[in-house]
Amino acid sequence: MNDTMQQVEREVRETVESGVDIYERVRAITLKALTERTLDIDNIKNVMEAVLKGMSDGMSPHYDPAKRAFKQTTEALDDTLSKTAEASKLAIEEAAGNLDEFSSLDFRQAVDDLKNLEATFLDTLETVGRHGNETAAKIARDFLEHARRNGTAVGRQSRVVLENLDNLRVSGQHAVMAGASATTSALAKIAGGFLAGIAERLDPEKTRK
Template structure:
């Protein structure tokens, strides 16, 4: 399956979930977590998944009529919470990799931490895109949400802050501690993060099934 089709599949699944009007939050969250764990947990993959989810929300939200605001809030909150789990998994990946410091460089950890810090901005920028090419009602809903989120904070922003606080106590690595390929190290961190997120997602599914 090509990457383009994978993005289309996510977009279509989210659109169907929002269109259904039933259990929107849980369905969108499940779709997002599944898409995030399908490949490495790097910033490129996370951004593409978020974009596909947002497009799916945008495709469906205009048809929700009087329920548009509620449907939008549920769907976007699901994306927010899924990204928060991605931030948590990325933090745990860095902490796990830190125990193997000889395999990584100062740059690798800084880059991974910087990506975590950027997640909230990426999330809000992605949500704002839904307003483009939408009717005024949808645009107003999107703008109200992003304005409120910037003032009160987001789940992913909160988790990113927790992650950065935890990571500040990691040892200060020498810039001379390098491996042969920075790309290989970044990929390894993303692989670890993806595995951790998959475990978190499975735990959430098990908890949900018991309710």
């Protein structure tokens, strides 16, 4: 784990231990970490792991405060990931309108990343839950059962995005690009820019100015 992810883990752990404004602070930490990196699935997963590890390490051994902290942290992460899906959609639309070529491979990679975002979130949470204390493991199991039955914010947003992207692809509004690796990287950078804009709108300090 690099220094940035260690910092994310530490900040989330301290936030959970404090019990103060967990949702808002974890959301801000997560958005900051995501917008400082290329917004591809590997980096997103690294941020997820750091956030969830920090949560697990900071949780109280007592059930009620641990459950509250777990709920607020996972909601913050889930909501942030749904914004990530939105940013990815905007990036693909931007690329479709401005690049001369856009390969089907790039499109498939972007779609696959979106399809896997919810599963990656839940799988990462399951892995972290297994390595936590008994209280954390029980809370994680209950959450995962509920989430797999009822869905998550990122899952719902991803499905909406995928429907919109499928319409974009079918209507032929996207161009066709060669050079898949370069374009996939470009899309991830564009998505990061859109997520930074979303993060700025969500920042209460900036909103009040």
